[in-house]
Amino acid sequence: MTNDSLVIGGRTFTSRLLVGTGKFSSNKAMIEAMEGSGCEIVTVALRRVDIENPEDSMLSHIDRDRYLLLPNTSGARDAEEAMRLARLARAAGCEPWVKLEVTPDPYYLLPDPIETLKAARILVKEGFTVLPYINADPVLAKHLQEAGTATVMPLGAPIGTNRGLRTRDQIRIIIEQAIVPVVVDAGLGAPSHAAEAMEMGADAVLVNTALAVSPNPGAMGAAFKKGVQAGREAFLAGLGEQSQKAQASSPLTGFLHD
Numbered sequence: 001m002t003n004d005s006l007v008i009g010g011r012t013f014t015s016r017l018l019v020g021t022g023k024f025s026s027n028k029a030m031i032e033a034m035e036g037s038g039c040e041i042v043t044v045a046l047r048r049v050d051i052e053n054p055e056d057s058m059l060s061h062i063d064r065d066r067y068l069l070l071p072n073t074s075g076a077r078d079a080e081e082a083m084r085l086a087r088l089a090r091a092a093g094c095e096p097w098v099k100l101e102v103t104p105d106p107y108y109l110l111p112d113p114i115e116t117l118k119a120a121r122i123l124v125k126e127g128f129t130v131l132p133y134i135n136a137d138p139v140l141a142k143h144l145q146e147a148g149t150a151t152v153m154p155l156g157a158p159i160g161t162n163r164g165l166r167t168r169d170q171i172r173i174i175i176e177q178a179i180v181p182v183v184v185d186a187g188l189g190a191p192s193h194a195a196e197a198m199e200m201g202a203d204a205v206l207v208n209t210a211l212a213v214s215p216n217p218g219a220m221g222a223a224f225k226k227g228v229q230a231g232r233e234a235f236l237a238g239l240g241e242q243s244q245k246a247q248a249s250s251p252l253t254g255f256l257h258d
């Protein structure tokens with residue numbers, strides 16, 4: 001497929017699969033997953049790394065000429081904390097891009113819509129390219145886009161649950177109304193989940209846990225890559241409508257367009 005690039009914040013990407021770097025058993029496993037997936041954007045939790053230290057044991061493994069490092073504010077419990085982390089990353093020389101996550105509830109890790117919107121408005125004004133992680137709420141997604149976020153990132157299911165597209169109907173509305181790329185993030189536990197999101201018209205997906213917990217992260221990354229590509233190609237090709245009633249596959253009349 002040609003000329004089907006993903007544009008986020010004015011930058012063009014070939015891959016529609018973003019990868020998270022948490023929970024891997026080793027840096028080697030993380031790199032294998034990244035390479036297998038063909039991703040171009042990797043997100044890193046600012047709380048887990050020493051962003052100011054190029055020798056940081058995890059960061060030093062990521063080739064920044066090859067991957068765009070997308071700092072995330074995972075662990076932030078309110079807007080202030082998230083903004084502090086984002087500014088810290090920029091001050092340390094990272095690109096002014098941030099995956100904005102505000103998750104006050106440690107049990108379900110569901111994002112706080114009010115604090116996320118508050119932080120997004122301020123960070124956009126400060127010149128950040130903001131990619132907010134949200135529950136699959138179409139009204140919130142609209143507010144964020146109006147505030148100038150570069151994407152919206154609705155969750156398929158809570159982080160780390162591998163439960164797939166539990167929020168399917170809401171994501172469908174977000175996609176229908178979106179004016180920025182929709183990146184389905186979190187809970188995608190199998191390549192088929194990623195394919196389903198892409199078939200619906202999502203612009204990209206972000207996956208971490210499914211790769212990190214696989215005994216073979218490189219192969220799982222490659223499997224997700226294929227799932228994303230297949231879903232995208234099916235979306236562009238145009239899927240048939242679903243119906244309740246059976247419709248014969250071999251009608252007795254001639255070709256539809258004779």
Ligand SMILES: CC(=O)[C@@H](O)[C@H](O)COP(=O)(O)O
Pocket residue numbers: 019020021022043072074099158159160161162185186187188206207208209210
């Ligand atoms: C790494 C990251 O950004 C996660 O917060 C993200 O939401 C991924 O979720 P999964 O681990 O469920 O793939």
